Amino acid sequence: MKLYDAALSGNCHKVRMLLSMLALEHEIVPVSLPDMEHKTAVHLARNPLGTVPVLEDGDTVIYDSQAILVYLARKYGGEHSGEQWLPSDAAGLAKVTQWLSFATNEIWNGPALARAVMLFKRDVNLTQAQASARSSFTIMDDWLDKHDWLTLGRPTIADIACYPYSALAEAGEISLAPYGALNAWFKRIEALPGYVSMPGLGG
Numbered sequence: 001m002k003l004y005d006a007a008l009s010g011n012c013h014k015v016r017m018l019l020s021m022l023a024l025e026h027e028i029v030p031v032s033l034p035d036m037e038h039k040t041a042v043h044l045a046r047n048p049l050g051t052v053p054v055l056e057d058g059d060t061v062i063y064d065s066q067a068i069l070v071y072l073a074r075k076y077g078g079e080h081s082g083e084q085w086l087p088s089d090a091a092g093l094a095k096v097t098q099w100l101s102f103a104t105n106e107i108w109n110g111p112a113l114a115r116a117v118m119l120f121k122r123d124v125n126l127t128q129a130q131a132s133a134r135s136s137f138t139i140m141d142d143w144l145d146k147h148d149w150l151t152l153g154r155p156t157i158a159d160i161a162c163y164p165y166s167a168l169a170e171a172g173e174i175s176l177a178p179y180g181a182l183n184a185w186f187k188r189i190e191a192l193p194g195y196v197s198m199p200g201l202g203g
C-alpha cells in the first residue's frame with residue numbers, strides 16, 4: 001500500500017493513525033504542497049481534486065481521508081470485518097457516518113481552516129473559521145462530557161476523523177482550555193495502541 005502524504009496535513013494524519021493502529025505495512029510517498037506536486041498530471045491522475053491524502057492499494061486508488069478510513073476499516077479492520085472501527089448495522093453505520101460528515105464540514109471549516117490561515121496563509125476568513133470551531137467544540141465537549149467516545153461507546157473511525165484538526169486547533173489561535181471533556185478525549189485517543197503523533201499533537 002502507498003499513502004501519498006503531506007507531513008503537516010491533519011487529513012493525512014488520520015490515515016497514518018489508522019494504518020498504524022491496524023499495523024498495516026505501507027509506504028509513505030511525500031507530496032510537496034509548497035512545490036505544487038499535488039497539481040501535477042501524475043497526481044491529478046490519482047485524484048482529480050489534486051489533494052492529499054490518496055491511498056493506493058494494488059489497483060484500488062482512494063482519495064478523501066474519510067473515504068480512506070472507511071476502506072481501511074472495512075477491508076483490514078480485523079475480526080468481524082472491522083466491526084470495531086466501522087459497524088455494518090444500519091444505525092451504527094449512520095452514527096459513524098454522521099461524525100465523518102462532521103469532520104468533513106464542521107471540523108474542516110472551523111479549526112482546520114483557522115490553522116491553514118496561520119500556517120499556510122490560506123485566504124479565508126479567520127474570525128469566521130475560529131467562531132465555527134468554537135461552536136463545534138461546544139457540541140463535542142457537551143457530548144464527551146457524558147460519553148468516552150464520539151459514538152457507540154468505543155473508538156471508531158469517527159474518533160480518528162475528528163481528532164487531528166481538533167487537537168491541532170491552537171495553531172489556529174483557538175484556545176482549547178475551555179473544553180475539559182474534549183481534552184480528556186484527546187488523551188484517550190493518544191493512549192490507543194498504535195497511536196502515532198505529528199508536530200503539534202500530544203502522545
Ligand SMILES: N[C@@H](CCC(=O)N[C@@H](CS)C(=O)NCC(=O)O)C(=O)O
Binds near residue numbers: 033038050051065066
Ligand atoms: N476532504 C478531503 C480534503 C483534502 C484536502 O483538502 N487536503 C489538503 C491537505 S490537508 C490539500 O491537499 N490541499 C491542497 C489544495 O487544496 O490545493 C480529505 O478529507 O482528504
